[in-house]
Amino acid sequence: MRIAALLAAIVAFIGGASALLQGPLPGDVTLTLALQETLGARPFWAGWLTDTAKAPLLWGTLVVAGALAYQVARLRGALALPLAYAFAFAADKGLRAVLFVPRPDPALVAVADPAASSGLPSTFGLVYGAMFGVALLASGPAHRARAARLLAGGLLIAGVSARITLGGHWSSQMIASTALGMLAAQAALAITARLPLPRRAR
Structure with missing residues (x-):
């Protein structure tokens, strides 16, 4: 419950501020410029990673x-994924039916692929956060979960960094x-935790 409350607070505070101000929040421009200076404005891997959150590469991401x-959580974890x-x-x-928040301004940072759609929410952030x-949030034995969580966290950070580096979204939009997306994962896990599964499938 504490994790869910923290995630909800992040969504409400950062997402709400982004929607209210209709522009970059403090630190957004600085972080984007720093990433672009370090990684390049359009690194080849960032575009490919972006495509893993939409079909057809999405199906491979779902498998991973x-x-x-x-x-981490055996069958309960696997069942939670499509629900999340x-x-x-x-x-x-x-x-997206009720919100419009501008994406990064090409006058402020490099934008690899300008788009007229709303920058909030980020479809990529929602998909990667959920998957x-x-x-990251499921309960499981430490010896079994550690490596999986490290890999999941690394992929999540890499994906978020890719979208910011490409100028697809402000960092505040990606965080919210x-x-x-992680709140969706938490809700899915709460549901699958109530399923009467065989002990060896847990």
């Missing part, structure tokens, strides 16, 4: 995330969207 979730994705998909469609959030 599912394997990590299974490693469904929650994230619904949140993305619902919020890899299952492995990823937190919302």
Whole structure:
């Protein structure tokens, strides 16, 4: 419950501030410029990583995330994954119907692929937060979960960094969207925790 409350607070505070101010929050421009100076404005891996959150590469990402979730929480984790994705998909469609927050301004930072759609929520942040959030938030034996969580966390950080580096979203938009995706993962785990599964499948 504490984790869910923290994630909800991040979504409300950072997402709310972003929607209210309709522009970059303090630190957004500085962080984007720092990443672009370090990694380049359009590193080849960032575009590829962005594509892993949409079909057809999305299906491979689901398999990887599912394997990590299974490693941590066995069948409960694997079952939570499609549910978390469904929650994230619904949140993305619902919020985009009522919200519009500008994406990064090319006058302030380099933007690899300018888009007219809303920068909040970030579909990528929602999808990655939901998928890899299952492995990060699920309960499981430490010896079984450590490596899976490290890999899930690394992929999540790399994906968020890619979107910021490409100028696709401000860091505040990515943080709020990823937190919302992880909240979807937490909700999915809460549901699968109530399923009457055989002991060896847990």
